[in-house]
Amino acid sequence: MEKKRIVLKFPKEKIDQPIVYRLIKDYNLSFNILRANIMPDNEGLMVLELTGENADIKKGLDYLKGQGVDVQPLEKDIVVNWEKCTQCGACVAQCPVGALYIKDKKTMKVEFDPEKCIACELCVLPCPPRAIEVKF
Amino acid sequence: MAKTLKEINEKIKKGQAVVVTKDELLDLIEKQGLEKTAKEVDVVTTATFGPMCSSGVYLNVGHTKPKTKLGGGHATLNGVPVYTGFAAVDILLGATAMPDDDPRNSVRPGEFKYGGGHVIEELVAGKDVKLEATAYGTDCYPRKELKTWINIKDVNEAVLFNPRNAYQNYNVAVNLSDRTLYTYLGVLKPNLGNANYCSAGQLSPLLNDPFYKTIGIGTKIFLGGGIGYVAWQGTQHNPGGLRGENGVPKRPLGTLAVIGDLKQMSSKWLKGVSFVGYGTTLSVGIGIPIPILSEETLKYAAVKDADIYAAIVDYSDAYPNGKTDVVGEVNYAQLKSGEIEIKGKKVPTSGISSYSKALEIANILKSWIKKGDFTLTEPVAPLPSAESGYKLKPLNERPIK
Numbered sequence: 228m229e230k231k232r233i234v235l236k237f238p239k240e241k242i243d244q245p246i247v248y249r250l251i252k253d254y255n256l257s258f259n260i261l262r263a264n265i266m267p268d269n270e271g272l273m274v275l276e277l278t279g280e281n282a283d284i285k286k287g288l289d290y291l292k293g294q295g296v297d298v299q300p301l302e303k304d305i306v307v308n309w310e311k312c313t314q315c316g317a318c319v320a321q322c323p324v325g326a327l328y329i330k331d332k333k334t335m336k337v338e339f340d341p342e343k344c345i346a347c348e349l350c351v352l353p354c355p356p357r358a359i360e361v362k363f
Numbered sequence: 364m365a366k367t368l369k370e371i372n373e374k375i376k377k378g379q380a381v382v383v384t385k386d387e388l389l390d391l392i393e394k395q396g397l398e399k400t401a402k403e404v405d406v407v408t409t410a411t412f413g414p415m416c417s418s419g420v421y422l423n424v425g426h427t428k429p430k431t432k433l434g435g436g437h438a439t440l441n442g443v444p445v446y447t448g449f450a451a452v453d454i455l456l457g458a459t460a461m462p463d464d465d466p467r468n469s470v471r472p473g474e475f476k477y478g479g480g481h482v483i484e485e486l487v488a489g490k491d492v493k494l495e496a497t498a499y500g501t502d503c504y505p506r507k508e509l510k511t512w513i514n515i516k517d518v519n520e521a522v523l524f525n526p527r528n529a530y531q532n533y534n535v536a537v538n539l540s541d542r543t544l545y546t547y548l549g550v551l552k553p554n555l556g557n558a559n560y561c562s563a564g565q566l567s568p569l570l571n572d573p574f575y576k577t578i579g580i581g582t583k584i585f586l587g588g589g590i591g592y593v594a595w596q597g598t599q600h601n602p603g604g605l606r607g608e609n610g611v612p613k614r615p616l617g618t619l620a621v622i623g624d625l626k627q628m629s630s631k632w633l634k635g636v637s638f639v640g641y642g643t644t645l646s647v648g649i650g651i652p653i654p655i656l657s658e659e660t661l662k663y664a665a666v667k668d669a670d671i672y673a674a675i676v677d678y679s680d681a682y683p684n685g686k687t688d689v690v691g692e693v694n695y696a697q698l699k700s701g702e703i704e705i706k707g708k709k710v711p712t713s714g715i716s717s718y719s720k721a722l723e724i725a726n727i728l729k730s731w732i733k734k735g736d737f738t739l740t741e742p743v744a745p746l747p748s749a750e751s752g753y754k755l756k757p758l759n760e761r762p763i764k
Contacts, residue, residue, distance in 0.1 A: 336719050
């Protein structure tokens with residue numbers, strides 16, 4: 228089983244058509260919707276974490292591309308600006324997956340593991356110096 | 364074996380004082396006991412770095428040609444209104460002030476991106492700040508409008524004056540309701556989703572001097588990266604409140620009003636911050652040295668996180684409605700572990716005050732004292748004591764008909 232995070236852009240003409248459900252129905256994949264938006268230019272934006280066999284993932288992504296959906300791997304997501312961070316730890320209890328944490332109890336320094344991050348953005352506004360940025 | 368402050372300062376001037384941070388002190392006491400440590404150590408440095416909403420700056424911007432009377436008029440710094448009730452060109456900017464057009468909580472929760480705290484950070488960082496003002500004009504101060512850049516280097520006085528800082532302990536906030544709360548203690552997830560605390564615990568200045576025996580009016584401190592002084596008791600000072608057997612406050616008790624020259628401070632230790640759904644404020648770095656004059660002083664300064672308890676308060680009902688009931692009590696060792704148990708549930712914790720930055724401050728203050736650059740002062744007057752009867756009261760409303 229593989230996990231893959233992708234950013235999908237749906238052209239205006241396609242935003243009212245159900246497309247991603249086919250990943251489950253026809254390609255044996257499951258997915259977690261991390262983000263879903265209609266952009267100001269009426270494009271659709273969706274960030275998914277796909278789970279399934281590698282071969283099925285490839286077929287599923289080919290299907291999406293065939294439907295005119297732009298598919299990109301999720302690259303930069305949550306970035307911590309350590310210069311702005313005041314090391315308070317307000318983000319720690321907000322993170323649902325433990326990607327922001329304090330490990331060393333002597334120094335109480337805040338650390339970030341981007342591998343664990345699901346880009347849910349729950350940490351962004353609770354950060355008092357607004358040191359956490361979201362980049363797609 | 365009592366030492367005097369005079370003797371300790373003599374040692375400091377000679378570069379011979381034994382100075383340790385609170386964390387180092389705990390290691391020493393564990394290794395060699397209280398008695399030996401009390402004889403050996405001269406000064407212990409304590410510190411805190413966290414949001415302190417009752418903070419502000421007053422400036423004398425100097426006179427224009429022709430002169431302008433800002434006093435009684437209207438003025439803003441980078442769009443944030445300043446108070447113009449002091450003379451002609453003395454202006455006061457508070458940390459929680461915001462631009463008139465900030466949407467606040469009109470769409471909840473407001474982001475509160477910019478306010479007084481952010482302006483203060485930019486000022487102290489040496490950035491140019493926009494002063495815009497209108498005045499009503501008098502014979503001696505005829506000018507009615509002013510729009511100019513100002514800079515901390517050019518103004519006359521720039522004074523950090525904070526009516527309430529360095530709270531001696533604080534609450535632990537939880538949310539017993541089923542909707543998310545946005546507070547000055549951060550975002551509180553529903554149904555005991557998290558517990559937020561805000562104190563440097565064992566490193567916190569007033570928790571190391573619970574009865575205000577060494578810290579008082581005139582105590583010289585590290586403030587915002589430079590030198591400051593305790594000016595008065597802080598607002599809401601409540602020395603007679605609940606304490607544990609060891610004299611350590613179990614509720615938010617003492618506070619300090621502090622003052623210092625902004626021109627020698629740093630934006631590293633004065634940061635504009637935003638609390639979503641609540642407002643803007645200033646995070647302030649404070650460091651206070653405690654002279655170890657006797658074994659008794661050391662006994663108080665030996666307090667550990669596990670000995671300091673705080674009240675768990677529900678911010679969905681009890682806090683906003685002024686009810687005094689608490690959900691429970693918990694100590695700072697438990698809070699810093701990352702998880703506490705409330706009503707049988709495992710609740711993740713988050714700090715709002717930065718222990719990590721407080722440690723940095725304690726070390727900086729230690730280095731200043733060791734170098735001989737910083738001697739300790741004796742208070743010129745004490746803070747109101749636990750026995751003084753000085754008490755925090757609510758506002759007793761007498762509605763105007």
